[in-house]
Amino acid sequence: MTPIKLAIVGVGKIVRDQHLPSIAKNPDFQLIATASRHGTVDGTPSYTSIEAMLAAVPEIDAVSLCMPPQYRYEAAHKALVAGKHVFLEKPPGATLSEVADLEALAKANGLSLFASWHSRYAPAVEAAKAFLAATTVNSVHVVWKEDVRHWHPNQAWIWQAGGLGVFDPGINALSIVTHILPSLFLTGATLEFPQNREAPIAADLRFTSAGGLPVHAEFDWRQTGKQSWDIIAETAAGQMVLSEGGAKLSVNGELKFAEPEQEYPQLYRRFAEIVKAGTSDVDLAPLRHVADAFMLGKHKFVDAFYD
Numbered sequence: 001m002t003p004i005k006l007a008i009v010g011v012g013k014i015v016r017d018q019h020l021p022s023i024a025k026n027p028d029f030q031l032i033a034t035a036s037r038h039g040t041v042d043g044t045p046s047y048t049s050i051e052a053m054l055a056a057v058p059e060i061d062a063v064s065l066c067m068p069p070q071y072r073y074e075a076a077h078k079a080l081v082a083g084k085h086v087f088l089e090k091p092p093g094a095t096l097s098e099v100a101d102l103e104a105l106a107k108a109n110g111l112s113l114f115a116s117w118h119s120r121y122a123p124a125v126e127a128a129k130a131f132l133a134a135t136t137v138n139s140v141h142v143v144w145k146e147d148v149r150h151w152h153p154n155q156a157w158i159w160q161a162g163g164l165g166v167f168d169p170g171i172n173a174l175s176i177v178t179h180i181l182p183s184l185f186l187t188g189a190t191l192e193f194p195q196n197r198e199a200p201i202a203a204d205l206r207f208t209s210a211g212g213l214p215v216h217a218e219f220d221w222r223q224t225g226k227q228s229w230d231i232i233a234e235t236a237a238g239q240m241v242l243s244e245g246g247a248k249l250s251v252n253g254e255l256k257f258a259e260p261e262q263e264y265p266q267l268y269r270r271f272a273e274i275v276k277a278g279t280s281d282v283d284l285a286p287l288r289h290v291a292d293a294f295m296l297g298k299h300k301f302v303d304a305f306y307d
């Protein structure tokens, strides 16, 4: 089969760190163009807008949309109308409704839409899911605490409405939780907003399931020193710790699973699979929990935050 002719829109940090190396190693894809106001990729024709790129390079089959979420819908809509398959970086959009609209448009046009959740492809996630499915889970504690100054320097969009603030990393935890646990719903939350920002710097979330499973999630962007991306489950078979963002699985302190990280190569394998199968993969559960937190959560104002 000839490779899928791919274009990238929004050439920034995640494109350079992950998309380009993963695409280069995947024979199912050939990168033939980019569209970005400033960013370019050496050796690849570049355009400063998606409109100019789609007009100039009609042979594009698919686009990966890697700009901040507030600008994803407009680009995705243009791409789907032009007959292109679409890979959405996480979070898939700024609202639930706009992503539902894209899903319907993709279906009506016979195109594939992929709402990617890279953390679901972290090495130990499937092992954690299998472990939990084979036992009784009594409670779950999610701790996702990192230093925003280290991980998100100069990203103004992340602090603007729709940028999600601490939910930008927190939604990665939720993408794992919604994959490895039964269906959950929020029962209470507190979101902490710096006085000078439109998005929260911390969030404390309480969930339950129909069966009464208590799940507590703590997201915080003020963590200096050791960073925490852990999901801890107390179960009938002992304490399970899925740590380092899903990279390692331990049970009762014993390391059970650790493999090299392959999240983005896996995402592109999955995208090729759905394009070939003529299907879409759009799970909105992680974004729905974030929307619920903004809807149900108490809003507390805390000290102003400066970069």
Ligand code: NAP
Binding pocket: 010, 011, 012, 013, 014, 015, 036, 037, 038, 039, 066, 067, 068, 069, 071, 089, 090, 091, 118, 155, 157, 168
């Ligand atoms: P970024 O570097 O700040 O932004 C990506 C690119 O989007 C920018 O270089 C910029 O390119 C374009 N852009 C910025 N503001 C824009 C605007 N107002 N309108 C149109 N385009 C704009 O961000 P990133 O870290 O790559 O993250 C992008 C997406 O990937 C986010 O949704 C994020 O959650 C997700 N993601 C990031 C990481 C990570 O480690 N950084 C990991 C996984 C997923 P031009 O100026 O050239 O247009």
